[in-house]
Amino acid sequence: DVKVTQSSRYLVKRTGEKVFLECVQDMDHENMFWYRQDPGLGLRLIYFSYDVKMKEKGDIPEGYSVSREKKERFSLILESASTNQTSMYLCASSQRTGVTDTQYFGPGTRLTVL
Amino acid sequence: DQQVKQNSPSLSVQEGRISILNCDYTNSMFDYFLWYKKYPAEGPTFLISISSIKDKNEDGRFTVFLNKSAKHLSLHIVPSQPGDSAVYFCAASARNFNKFYFGSGTKLNVKP
Numbered sequence: 001d002v003k004v005t006q007s008s009r010y011l012v013k014r015t016g017e018k019v020f021l022e023c024v025q026d027m028d029h030e031n032m033f034w035y036r037q038d039p040g041l042g043l044r045l046i047y048f049s050y051d052v053k054m055k056e057k058g059d060i061p062e063g064y065s066v067s068r069e070k071k072e073r074f075s076l077i078l079e080s081a082s083t084n085q086t087s088m089y090l091c092a093s094s095q096r097t098g099v100t101d102t103q104y105f106g107p108g109t110r111l112t113v114l
Numbered sequence: 115d116q117q118v119k120q121n122s123p124s125l126s127v128q129e130g131r132i133s134i135l136n137c138d139y140t141n142s143m144f145d146y147f148l149w150y151k152k153y154p155a156e157g158p159t160f161l162i163s164i165s166s167i168k169d170k171n172e173d174g175r176f177t178v179f180l181n182k183s184a185k186h187l188s189l190h191i192v193p194s195q196p197g198d199s200a201v202y203f204c205a206a207s208a209r210n211f212n213k214f215y216f217g218s219g220t221k222l223n224v225k226p
Contacts, residue, residue, distance in 0.1 A: 004157070033213070040123070042116075042203060042218035043158070050212060058213065090157055102148065103214065105157030 003027070004106035006091050012112045019078040021109050023091030030096040032074035033103060034058075034066060036087040043090065049074055050096060081113045117141045118206050120217035127224050133191040135220050137204035140185065144206040148214070149178060149189050152201045161202075162189070194224045 007022035025032065031050050035043040035058075045058030047066040055066050063085060067075045074093075078085055088110050092103040119138045127133045137147075145166035150158035164171040164178045164187065171178050177190045191198055201221045205214040 009155070031212070035216075040218055042118075042120075043205075043216040045213055048213060056212075092157075102160045102163065105150075105159070107155070107157045 004091055004093055004104050006089075006106040006109050008109050009107060010110045010112075012114065013078075013081050014114055015082055017078075017081050017113075019081050019111065019113075021076040021078075021089055021091075021111070023074045023076070023093075023106055024072055025074075025091075025093040025104070026072065027093065027095070027104070028071065029093035029104075030071070031094045031101070031103075032068065033092040033094075034064075034074065034076045035090045035092065036060070037090055037108070038087050046076065081111075083113050085111065086113045087111060116215075116218070117144075118204060118215045118217040120202075120204060120220050122220050123218070124221040124223070127194045127222065129196055129224055129226050130193045133189075133194045133198065133222055133224065135189040135191075135202050135204075135222065137187045137189075137217050138185060139187075139206050139215075141206070141208075141215075142185070143208045143211075144215075145209055146207050147178070147180060147187050148205045149176075150203045150205065151198075152203065152219070158203060191222075194222075196224050196226050198222060199224045 033048040034046045049068040091106040094101040148163040149161040152158040201219045
C-alpha cells in the first residue's frame with residue numbers, strides 16, 4: 001500500500017517567514033510532485049521532480065523552490081511567505097514507467113499565512 | 115488557460131440514483147484520463163482511469179465514458195451512495211507529457 005506522508009496537516013506562518021513543507025513516500029517512486037489546491041481552481045502544479053536532485057517548474061512556480069536530496073523526500077520551500085500563498089498544499093508521487101502513471105497523494109498541508 | 119474543465123462546481127443527487135460528473139478538455143494530445151475523489155482534510159485518491167484507445171471503462175459502480183471527438187469524458191456512479199459525497203477531480207495527460215492537468219473539481223452531495 002503506497003504511503004505518502006506530509007510533515008504537517010495544519011501550519012500557520014507570518015508574512016515574510018521561510019516555510020518548509022516536507023513530503024515522504026515509501027514506495028520507491030521516481031516522480032514526486034507539489035500542488036496547491038484553491039477553490040474554483042482545482043489542483044495546480046507548482047514543481048515536480050523525476051529523480052534525485054532533478055526538478056522542473058510546474059504551472060505556478062513563482063515564490064516557491066524545491067529540494068530533492070533523497071529519492072523518498074521532496075521538500076517545498078516558501079522563501080518569504082505571503083498571504084496569497086495561503087492554500088492547501090498536496091504532495092504526490094508516482095512510478096515512472098514511460099507511460100502516464102497514477103499519482104498517489106498525501107493528506108495535504110493547510111497553510112495559513114497571516 | 116485551463117486545458118481541463120469541470121463546468122459544474124457542485125451536484126446534488128438522491129441516494130440510489132445515478133450521478134453523472136462531466137469533464138471537458140481542449141488539448142487533443144491528451145490520451146490518458148483519470149478521476150480522483152477527495153474527502154475534506156484528505157488527499158485525492160485514485161478512482162478510475164481510461165486510455166484513449168477505449169471509450170468506456172467500468173469498475174463496480176463507477177464507469178468512465180470518453181468521447182474523443184467531443185473532447186469530453188464523464189463519470190457515472192450507479193447507484194449513488196451517501197459515502198460517495200466528495201469532490202471529484204478529472205485529470206488528463208499524454209504519453210510524452212510528464213505531468214497531469216487537473217480540472218477544478220465537482221462537489222458531489224448524495225442525499226440519503
